[in-house]
Amino acid sequence: MIEVRNLRKSFGPKTAVNGVSFKVEMGEVLGFLGPNGAGKSTTMRMITGFIPPSEGEVFVGGFNMLEDPLPAKSLIGYLPENAPSYTDMTVLGFLGFAAELRGLRGEEKKRALERVIEMCFLESVLHQSIETLSKGFRHRTCFAQSIIHDPPVLVLDEPTDGLDPNQKHEVRTLIRKMGQTKAIVFSTHILEEVEAACSRAIIIDRGQIVANGTPGELKQRSEHAGAVTVRVREGSSDAVVHELRQLAGVAKCVVLEESPLTVRAFAKKNGQQGDLARAIGDLASRERWRIEELHTEEGRLDEVFRNITRPETKPEELA
Amino acid sequence: MTEATMDSSAAAATPAVRAGKRGSNAWRHILTIAKREVAGYFASPVAYVFIVIFLLLTGFFPFIVSGFFDRGQANLQAFFAWHPWLYLFLVPAVGMRMWSEERRLGTIELLLTMPITPWQAIVGKFLASWLILALALALTFPIVITVNYLGSPDNGVILASYAGSLLLSGAYLSVSAMTSAMTRNQVVSFIVSVVICLFLILAGWPPITNLLTQWASSWFVETIAAFSVMTHFDSIQKGVIDSRDVLFFLSVIGFCLFTTSVIIRAHRAG
Numbered sequence: 168m169i170e171v172r173n174l175r176k177s178f179g180p181k182t183a184v185n186g187v188s189f190k191v192e193m194g195e196v197l198g199f200l201g202p203n204g205a206g207k208s209t210t211m212r213m214i215t216g217f218i219p220p221s222e223g224e225v226f227v228g229g230f231n232m233l234e235d236p237l238p239a240k241s242l243i244g245y246l247p248e249n250a251p252s253y254t255d256m257t258v259l260g261f262l263g264f265a266a267e268l269r270g271l272r273g274e275e276k277k278r279a280l281e282r283v284i285e286m287c288f289l290e291s292v293l294h295q296s297i298e299t300l301s302k303g304f305r306h307r308t309c310f311a312q313s314i315i316h317d318p319p320v321l322v323l324d325e326p327t328d329g330l331d332p333n334q335k336h337e338v339r340t341l342i343r344k345m346g347q348t349k350a351i352v353f354s355t356h357i358l359e360e361v362e363a364a365c366s367r368a369i370i371i372d373r374g375q376i377v378a379n380g381t382p383g384e385l386k387q388r389s390e391h392a393g394a395v396t397v398r399v400r401e402g403s404s405d406a407v408v409h410e411l412r413q414l415a416g417v418a419k420c421v422v423l424e425e426s427p428l429t430v431r432a433f434a435k436k437n438g439q440q441g442d443l444a445r446a447i448g449d450l451a452s453r454e455r456w457r458i459e460e461l462h463t464e465e466g467r468l469d470e471v472f473r474n475i476t477r478p479e480t481k482p483e484e485l486a
Numbered sequence: 487m488t489e490a491t492m493d494s495s496a497a498a499a500t501p502a503v504r505a506g507k508r509g510s511n512a513w514r515h516i517l518t519i520a521k522r523e524v525a526g527y528f529a530s531p532v533a534y535v536f537i538v539i540f541l542l543l544t545g546f547f548p549f550i551v552s553g554f555f556d557r558g559q560a561n562l563q564a565f566f567a568w569h570p571w572l573y574l575f576l577v578p579a580v581g582m583r584m585w586s587e588e589r590r591l592g593t594i595e596l597l598l599t600m601p602i603t604p605w606q607a608i609v610g611k612f613l614a615s616w617l618i619l620a621l622a623l624a625l626t627f628p629i630v631i632t633v634n635y636l637g638s639p640d641n642g643v644i645l646a647s648y649a650g651s652l653l654l655s656g657a658y659l660s661v662s663a664m665t666s667a668m669t670r671n672q673v674v675s676f677i678v679s680v681v682i683c684l685f686l687i688l689a690g691w692p693p694i695t696n697l698l699t700q701w702a703s704s705w706f707v708e709t710i711a712a713f714s715v716m717t718h719f720d721s722i723q724k725g726v727i728d729s730r731d732v733l734f735f736l737s738v739i740g741f742c743l744f745t746t747s748v749i750i751r752a753h754r755a756g
Binding site for chain 1: 514515518529592595599602
């Protein structure tokens with residue numbers, strides 16, 4: 168539904184987005200990750216047709232955003248950064264305005280309003296002017312605006328920014344639910360969000376895509392992916408570490424705690440998931456260690472994120 | 487996914503059908519935007535303050551300063567002569583928020599990612615503000631009743647003057663639309679707009695043109711004066727609606743709104 172080809176955007180001498188390409192199909196939720204100023208918002212603004220790219224093309228539902236903007240825009244629902252709205256209007260007035268610009272009239276408009284008001288829990292503030300509302304309500308009002316025409320494509324720029332934990336949870340649930348029938352792109356810098364709601368994630372740094380995969384695949388890039396943590400009762404750390412180092416699949420060993428003795432063995436990259444845990448289990452029964460805990464780490468998204476967006480890392484080195 | 491299929495079938499329709507559908511949609515969009523804008527003016531004190539101040543000043547200047555009653559003439563010349571000067575400050579005050587407010591709130595991003603063209607937004611917003619100005623102007627009707635009660639004025643001239651005043655306010659408003667698209671700061675927008683409007687007045691204001699004739703050739707002075715709203719406003723006030731004068735005001739409006747669209751596009755392009 169969304170196809171972005173070699174998108175580039177410069178503001179004067181500064182290049183904000185530099186050669187970004189990706190596709191989002193129906194039923195996919197794409198998480199857009201990156202440090203502040205990485206070019207997330209700029210990319211989203213180009214997808215939604217707010218700013219023209221300096222180079223490259225955007226297709227939404229097969230329509231070229233530059234050449235045929237109106238049909239392309241009519242397929243998109245957009246929640247801009249900071250969820251702007253006309254603060255002098257009431258919630259109902261604002262949503263009605265959005266509905267009319269989306270071409271909804273009469274009965275159709277009424278039904279659309281009822282649907283989003285219920286979905287976004289806005290019933291209690293319908294007739295209040297937006298400037299009197301709390302940030303959470305303002306945010307939901309703007310979110311309601313983006314789904315008023317039940318668009319096949321949703322572009323959400325930091326949809327959970329400024330919400331409390333309960334509201335964050337609601338929005339994530341909503342995104343995951345809608346993601347089954349729509350193509351959704353949303354940006355965030357909250358990593359749990361990616362695991363909670365995305366089917367795929369892209370990490371962007373200084374205008375370029377540095378990683379693209381499912382949250383699981385990204386986590387595999389973590390040093391911790393496949394590492395095994397063992398807790399042994401009454402063991403001596405030197406002996407345990409020594410034995411663990413003898414194992415073929417172990418890259419290195421770190422003592423996390425002395426008492427009770429907890430050791431983490433990092434897997435070599437070529438090993439199969441679970442190999443290392445099995446090998447350590449066998450070793451433990453041979454050595455008669457009294458194991459209290461043995462588990463394989465999944466890998467951590469935040470570590471992957473930090474590693475590939477660290478200032479000194481060049482994108483080329485990661486490929 | 488009914489929506490997607492609907493849209494692609496609409497896209498498959500013949501270009502002529504699509505163009506026709508868009509034409510009628512264009513006015514609907516302009517109307518929707520204008521409606522919201524008018525509601526916005528009345529939701530804030532801007533519209534009320536403008537109308538009250540305008541009515542007070544259009545009462546004050548002709549009657550107190552120009553001595554409307556002492557003139558002993560049944561016409562509204564003293565009334566309309568003040569309009570270019572009143573509008574000079576009042577119209578930019580109405581127009582300064584038109585685009586700068588959208589940029590300050592960030593709603594411009596919502597508006598321009600809707601399935602509408604920037605032109606529809608520009609025209610819709612302009613017409614809404616113009617309507618507020620027209621409303622204020624229409625509310626000066628008691629003065630027309632007064633002169634008709636006191637004497638027998640030429641109502642044709644009065645009607646022409648009203649039309650001229652409306653066109654004049656539209657021209658100023660388009661200048662304000664342009665300056666408000668330049669900045670998110672309303673004060674800057676106001677000041678720049680006042681300066682441009684002042685130039686449009688002074689270029690054809692007799693004290694200035696008289697001064698210019700002392701050192702410039704007359705064709706030069708006339709060319710400059712032809713760009714002034716005063717020249718055209720005065721000639722309409724004489725009761726003759728010359729198509730050239732109307733065309734002048736409409737081209738100022740057209741030019742400024744076109745410039746507004748260029749500025750908005752330039753901002754988006756970065």
